[in-house]
Amino acid sequence: MLTNVAVMVWDGAAPFELGVLCEAFGLDRSQHGVPPLDFAVCSPGGGPVRMAMGLTMQPEHDLSRVRAADLVAVSATPSLGGTPEPVLAELRAAHARGARILSVCSGAFALGEAGLLDGRECTTHWMYTERLQKQFPTARVVPEVLYVDTGQVVTSAGSAAGLDAALHIWRQEYGANIASMVARRAVVPPHRDGGQAQYIARAVPACEAETLGPLLVWVVENLRDDHSVESLARRAHMSPRTFARRFRDETGATPHSWVTRQRVAAAEELLETTEQPVEWIADQVGFGNAATLRHHFTRSRGVSPQQYRRTFCPAAGTA
Structure with missing residues (x-):
């Protein structure tokens, strides 16, 4: 420790x-x-x-x-x-x-x-x-x-x-x-993955209405929804190709990898602060099932959700 x-x-x-x-x-x-x-x-x-x-x-x-x-x-x-x-x-x-x-x-x-x-x-x-x-x-x-x-x-x-x-x-x-x-x-973001790019390809436009910031906030608040490139592009009123390019320019990541990181981070917090089973947490953060959550969580954090919970929320047991 x-x-x-x-x-x-x-x-x-x-x-x-x-x-x-x-x-x-x-x-x-x-x-x-x-x-x-x-x-x-x-x-x-x-x-x-x-x-x-x-x-x-x-x-x-x-x-x-x-x-x-x-x-x-x-x-x-x-x-x-x-x-x-x-x-x-x-x-x-x-x-x-x-x-x-x-x-x-x-x-x-x-x-x-x-x-x-x-x-x-x-x-x-x-x-x-x-x-x-x-x-x-x-x-x-x-x-x-x-x-x-x-x-x-x-x-x-x-x-x-x-x-x-x-x-x-x-x-x-x-x-x-x-x-x-x-x-x-x-006053900084709580988690930026180590593999994220050091810098973005182009400067974010000065006009806030033209950035994807509001969309990113909405995604984090609605992780259970479908967040495919196509669905996000529709919400941003862009073609999928334009949206994917703009997303990488602003975040340094693909939409899929960025959303996956947000879901893992949300699962991490729920594993610490609740005693809900892994299947429930997987549904809440948008992974759909425990197997998918285990795959992405273990790949990102190096331990399984159950191992993480035993370390940081012993009272929750091994649910």
């Missing part, structure tokens, strides 16, 4: 990406029922850090604090390489003892230097994916996705995608309800 988080920073650190990690794991949200974490920002020698944009910060801890953490995180690195050796040593030691490792944006380069990306799928900001692959040829760089979770190591794309990866970790450790509370406090 996640209880202790340490973030390592050194000269040149990017303040926004560090802020993402502080927002995700450093705020006390216990008044909203979110378990408090022991959170620390650490620097080599415990000395001041000259950050990007002319800022200076003084962390309270040196790198020895990292050895108590069960999640060790690094934010964007200043030069896509040249990570201080004490930082690399702590990353290797943390990985060796089984701690989880998280990088935000170009922080993946520090993981690569530590040898933690060898033979592993990973990602970084889309501007740097080619360089990451060239610099660490045995890594399996996945371009454009928001984040990649290989179990012990989680790498995320630029800036805000680090928050998506952090919420993903919250969800794995404490369930969808707690992750949603963290997201609500940060």
Whole structure:
């Protein structure tokens, strides 16, 4: 269970990406029922850090604090390489003892230097994916996705995608309800799948009436309905081909994959908050039957609905 988080920073650190990690794991949200974490920002020698944009910060801890953490995180690195050796040593030691490792944006380069990306799928900001692959040829760089979770190591794309990866970790450790509370406090969507595109093909038009936003809200509120491309296109007053193209432009996903993700997320919440059987939940979220729900849920979350419920809603049993 996640209880202790340490973030390592050194000269040149990017303040926004560090802020993402502080927002995700450093705020006390216990008044909203979110378990408090022991959170620390650490620097080599415990000395001041000259950050990007002319800022200076003084962390309270040196790198020895990292050895108590069960999640060790690094934010964007200043030069896509040249990570201080004490930082690399702590990353290797943390990985060796089984701690989880998280990088935000170009922080993946520090993981690569530590040898933690060898033979592993990973990602970084889309501007740097080619360089990451060239610099660490045995890594399996996945371009454009928001984040990649290989179990012990989680790498995320630029800036805000680090928050998506952090919420993903919250969800794995404490369930969808707690992750949603963290997201609500940060005023961000509670779940964006790691495989979602980092950016959309074209800018969303400025006129809200021309976007699919209202339709997407309606879909989430009516998951039991038929949401084929044809039915959604009719509702949007577009041809199926135009609608499918516009949908991908605005969301970075196909209509089918986007709707499936919303149904899985809704099922996740119902598994935590109700004692209803899986068959009932499958019907409520639009999967129709328990077998279909099990297929998509297991593929998306890596565990069956029953296993998820046993973890996050033990009182519900194995219904």
